[in-house]
Amino acid sequence: MALRLTVNGVQHSLDVEGDTPLLWVIRDELGLKGTKFGCGAGLCGACTVHLNGQPVRSCSTPVEMAAGGQVQTIEGLGGGDQLHALQQAWIEQGVPQCGYCQSGQIMSAAHLLASNPAPSRDDIVAAMTGNLCRCGTYSRILAAVESVAAGSSNSQEV
Amino acid sequence: MAMKRRDFLKVSVGASGGLVVSLALPGCAGIQTGYQPETGEWRPDAWLELTPNDEVFFTLARVEMGQGTYTGLTTLIAEELEIKPERITPRFAPVAPEYRNPLYKLQLTGGSTSVATSWEPLRMAGAEARLMLVMAAARVWNLEAAECHASEGRVLHPNGIDSMAYGKLVELAAKEVVRGDIALKPREQWKYIGKQQGRLDARAKSTGTAVYGIDVELPDMVYGVIARSPRHGGRVAGFNGDEVRAMTGVLEVFETERGVAVVADKYWRARKAQEALNVGWDFSEALSVSTDDVFESYRTAADEDPGESERSEGSFERAVEGAERVLEAEYVQPYLAHATLEPMNATAWYRGDRMEVWAPTQAPDLGRIAVARVTDLGPDDVTINTTFLGGGFGRRLTQDYIEEAAAVAYRLRRPVKVIWSREEDTRHDLYRPAMLHRMRASLSGGELTGWHHQIVGPQILDWYVRNAAPAQYPWAPRFMYDTLGKVGLMAEGIATPKDMSAIEGGIEYPYQVDNIDIRHTHTDPGVPVTWWRSVGYSHNGFAVETFMDELAHESGEDPYQFRRRLVSSEPRHLEVLDRAAHLANWTAPAPQGRARGIALFRSFGTYVAQVVEAGIENGAIRVYKVACAVDCGQVVNPRIVEDQIEGGILFGLTAALYGEITLESGRVQQSNFHDYQLMRQYERPDVLVAIVDSTEAPTGVGEPGVPPVIPALGNALFALTGKRQRSLPLTADA
Known part of the structure; x- marks a missing residue:
């Protein structure tokens, strides 16, 4: 049975089993490889995408639960060729090391700022704690999110 | 300076008509690999290639797993070449003797050695190319080379007005001959080394466009998973293959050296089939210890x-x-487990007489050995394409995940990607x-x-010689691998004397x-x-x-x-x-x-x-x-x-x-x-x-x-x- 899904503004009709995790539909059916597989159990956050505006772990979200919904991935975060402010901050702060977790980190941070444009440091830490980074880039992530947060005094600092 | 320039730099004209600087490291000349440079613009043994289109390509012989070689080694080239690091496009090296780590005599990235071993040769390569470009410009302007100098990808005329981009000079420069040794820039003239700079891979890694092993996509690719023995060394005694083969999308279910492989048209179908798989194990030779x-x-x-x-x-x-x-x-x-965030994975494609592999590996030439071990191919029949690595930490020095993918691809004769689950990655690691x-x-x-x-x-090393020894003896037939594994490195004292x-x-x-x-x-x-x-x-x-x-x-x-x-x-x-x-x-x-x-x-x-x-x-x-x-x-x-x-x-x-x-x-x-x-x-x-x-x-x-x-x-x-x-x-x- 065909299943409808809108990903980064583009509507798709997909012929996939309903229990397939959203992650593998995004990656292998739609070819959007920026969303990563890390643990398959919602423990690491590498697969974070937005479903109807909420961050979800796509590795443990059956695609049938997303049917008819709006999905946003790292590829759709900026506007066309424009980078999202967080992506710009990630580059300026030189956040990524191996980089494998960073799509998920950025998607978590993007949801935080969309729902709370002026988060406190504690808000940021709480929002980012579900995303593991094995390389240990946490302080650069924090600095990058803070540089974009509204009212940030160091938004120009590189 | 320990190394004279003439000992290891080679300059030639690339297929693009550009300037190619290669390094032939001492000690490599005698190694017989059967390796042939590919045709076209791509020069596999080049470290540095400048094209008439003003592109600069740098072959990165140390993999990027987060530690920053992509940026750091490119900076060394950029400093002497007099060009901004971001103007240089790094590409991951194929397997070739020129790219071996001189400390290990193997093409591997580990031991915190990348900058230390590249510090002099890469700056020399950059300096030689720069000098040739300056000499070419001087010839055009009818000046002495010493009157001209290079800056930001251009050679500048002493009149302060004229200048020429490197791309316009590379064809002429390739004909220049540099005599004697080249002085490297003194520390106080450095523009990039030791200065604050961003990472050259930050953009790709912040936009989801960096390609890791798990992201490789090939035409008609299928997906493999492997049920491995829950105890190291266990062997397959039997499994319900017919039942699993009948499941939606399943293409093959078969025994491999380490377990039972399930191949399906989609990853999730392979995983579901694996869940339905019942493997009986023979644990007679298997590990039985507890930590206590x-x-x-x-x-x-x-x-x-x-x-x-x-x-x-x-x-x-x-x-x-x-x-x-x-x-x-x-x-x-x-x-301790490595827990790289990108689980083990490799993609392989067997086409009758060749195997091509795409993998996040710290040791590409050992990847070729891994393929040869499980097929009737020789190492020279194997191409390894290295991707970005989602973490390494030593785990990806061992090529078991390439070996498995190669064994599956050898049977399937079409592109197949084998992905480990997190649970498999944790339980079938090789540990600290x-x-x-x-x-x-x-x-x-x-x-x-x-x-x-x-x-x-x-x-x-007791656990590694099996992997590494045959790479020292590329001429050796496969039946010798186990013997080499036992005596190879020790007898020769090549890789590590102790x-x-x-x-x-x-x-x-x-x-x-x-x-x-x-x-x-x-x-x-x-x-x-x-x-x-x-x-x-x-x-x-x-x-x-x-x-x-x-x-x-x-x-x-x-x-x-x-x-x-x-x-x-x-x-x-x-x-x-x-x-x-x-x-x-x-x-x-x-x-x-x-x-x-x-x-x-x-x-x-x-x-x-x-x-x-x-x-x-x-x-x-x-x-x-x-x-x-x-x-x-x-x-x-x-x-x-x-x-x-x-x-x-x-x-x-x-x-x-x-x-x-x-x-x-x-x-x-x-x-x-x-x-x-x-x-x-x-x-x-x-x-x-x-x-x-x-x-x-x-x-x-x-x-x-x-x-x-x-x-x-x-x-x-x-x-x-x-x-x-x-x-x-x-x-x-x-």
Whole structure:
């Protein structure tokens, strides 16, 4: 049975089993490889995408639960060729090391700022704690999110 | 300069009509590989290629796994070529002898060696190309080369008006001949080395466009998963293949060397089929130990065998006889998994006479051997395409995941990607060995007079020669691989004359003590082991620097001052120790409810001292601050040094707080991030890194941040609670 899904503004009709995790539909059916597989159990956050505006772990979200919904991935975060402010901050702060977790980190941070444009440091830490980074880039992530947060005094600092 | 330019630089005209600079490293000329350069613009043996379209390509022979080679090595080329690093496009190297790591004679990335081994050759390659471009421009303008100079990708005319882009000059430049040696730029003229710069891969990694192994996409590709024996060494006795083969999308179900492979048109269908698979295992040859047995076997071995002497000075026995006090302690450290965030995976495509592999590997030429082992192909029939690595930490030096994918592709004869689940990645890792350390020391008149260190456990090369040896003998037929694996490296003494993996960091004990006896009791319980970020330094660091803390305490001396006194004639040790103590405000009392611990440890040629400030909050250990001083010689990119050191600190803290792989009757007990935890954002300590300004040759930074933080945290907890913890991971209720 065909299943409808809108990903980064583009509507798709997909012929996939309903229990397939959203992650593998995004990656292998739609070819959007920026969303990563890390643990398959919602423990690491590498697969974070937005479903109807909420961050979800796509590795443990059956695609049938997303049917008819709006999905946003790292590829759709900026506007066309424009980078999202967080992506710009990630580059300026030189956040990524191996980089494998960073799509998920950025998607978590993007949801935080969309729902709370002026988060406190504690808000940021709480929002980012579900995303593991094995390389240990946490302080650069924090600095990058803070540089974009509204009212940030160091938004120009590189 | 150790190497003369003419010894290793080759210049030629590329297929694009551009300028190609290659390096032929000494010692490689005699190796017969059957390797043929491919046709077209791509010159596989080129390190640097400039095209008439003003493009600059740099072949990155050390993989990028987060440690920053992509940026750091490109910076070395850019500095001498006189062009912004971001104008250079790095590409991952194919397998070729020119790209071997000269320290290992293998094309591998590890041991924190990339900058150290590239420091001179890459700058020379950049300098030669620049000089040829300047000579070509001078010829056009009818000037002397010395009158012109290069800047930002152009050669400038002395009139201050005219200039020519490199792209316009490369065809002419390729005909120039540079005579004699080239002087490298003096330090004070550097524009990029040692300066703050971003990472060249940051954009791709912030937009989801960087291609890791798991992202490789090929036409008509299918997906494989493998059910492996839950106990290492188990063999397949039978399985319900017919039932599983009938499932939707399943293409093949068959036995492989390590288990049963399930191949399906989609990954999730392969996984569901694997869940329906029932494999009967023959465990007659399988691992059966439990972790407790491992440590008991270590204790027995330690009692029965004092071990091979690795360093001996004075007489420890006499020091003990005359001592006022003798202290003894035993330290126990567990197996540790690598837990790269990108699970093991590889994609392979067999087309009759060739196998092509795409993989995140730290050792591409060993990947070719892995393919040859499970097919009737020779290494030269195998192409390895290296991708970005989602973490390495030593795990991807072993090519088991390529071997598996190749075996599946060989049967399927179409592109197949084999992906490990997180649970499989955790349970079928090769681990940082569990180790036992027995320490003894003698004290007299307030002085440390004797140091005895018995290191008990396996060494890693025993587990690696099978992989590595055939790469040294590319002419050898496959039936010889096992023999080579047993005698190859040892007989030739090529790759490593001696396996340092168990003793490194123990034998370099830096403190001034008259009587030293350091030994290794070699015992191997059969649990697969391999290199793990900082390797032997990781466990020797904990043993040495915790015992030093115990001795300071017994002597009634401040642990910083105790160490300071005993390394007073080692200026580089002393400087990092003083700077870390100063940075942490060591002499001021720690805030209420917190305490500090210190450790000093050199690894991979880099000197690191760290002070950890920790406490216990709500029944859990809390690390508030880590102050770190590092001397890694000349710094290429200060930000990457800071990041690597901080990353190493978090890696070490993760091990100290959570790291433990246990076995129960041969079965690994942990599986995913709920029971093999990694530090999270909310646990992040404030990390301060001070880098010593140095003109010494650069040394590595990927690993040296790891070892000292583990004892520094343990020492802080001792200062807090008065209870000494001698096994890892550390606990809050000890």
